[in-house]
């Protein structure tokens with residue numbers, strides 16, 4: 061398979077070799093994999109996808125893996141895009157789809173990023189991998205590490221939902237629980253990288269989790285019959301999925317699948333941890349650390365993101381916005397989404413549904429618009445951690 065032609069620093073544009081393990085660029089910014097899209101433009105058409113395997117590997121031409129034998133597959137991707145007419149009328153828009161990422165292995169969209177990053181780490185010869193996590197990424201890493209036969213070290217905050225902790229342990233990973241937030245966990249991983257030679261899989265600090273996440277953008281196009289919605293609402297922590305889809309849309313334009321039009325991208329965060337919302341509203345191009353982060357949506361308890369400038373750029377270039385939702389409202393909308401669609405969502409999914417309602421009420425989303433809500437995980441993992449009303 062062709063793979064990437066090089067890696068590119070997202071801040072400086074400087075190019076780096078793609079066929080060895082890489083972390084951040086020398087400028088301390090995320091690296092993106094680039095492909096020879098001009099060379100595959102004639103042959104990689106949407107029609108060729110028909111009949112391919114229903115998982116994220118169907119987009120092999122725009123994925124970084126070269127050797128198919130290194131693919132670590134547990135059935136990740138090609139999750140259902142569920143038409144939700146009753147949720148649409150509750151929100152007050154003409155059409156809503158729920159992209160149900162809870163149906164991925166280990167119950168969240170983290171399977172895409174970690175499936176890709178661990179496959180690629182295996183291909184490039186990593187012997188042990190490590191990551192700080194809010195929980196779901198740790199579970200996904202544990203699963204793909206187990207499937208690949210690569211030892212995984214996970215560091216999570218000690219208030220991570222108990223089912224996720226149990227899952228990580230059952231999947232054979234080395235787990236450390238610490239009194240702190242995900243950025244504190246990151247410091248412990250950094251130490252392991254320096255002292256024990258682990259390869260770090262932290263969000264956007266290696267180039268391939270975003271390549272797995274970008275497949276959500278290709279899937280939306282395919283599942284909507286060759287078009288994109290007006291608005292995409294995405295629960296944003298580190299932002300990999302949001303910037304990944306944005307990258308996918310850029311590639312799809314270069315491939316001639318779409319024109320220059322884009323959905324409006326909306327970042328949804330928790331009121332108790334909203335660094336991107338604050339930065340977006342203040343007009344900043346990067347975000348300051350959020351002190352005292354608190355929310356039961358553990359995936360949104362991310363006080364700082366290395367890809368902050370990429371998230372903010374995608375929101376602004378798309379004409380989108382950023383909005384924060386209090387925990388009790390997420391919880392309420394988990395129930396609305398559940399009763400209207402049959403999908404028991406994560407609080408992060410409840411947050412985007414609540415955000416769609418608020419943005420419709422304020423007029424930021426029009427009544428005739430078509431909206432995709434990302435339910436990034438299943439609800440079961442969070443049972444017992446809900447806010448008490």
Ligand SMILES: Cc1ncc(COP(=O)(O)O)c(C=O)c1O
Nearest residue numbers: 196297298299300301359436437
């Ligand atoms: C269920 C869920 N939704 C959303 C997020 C945020 O994802 P990202 O880091 O891609 O913004 C996470 C991250 O842990 C998560 O677990």
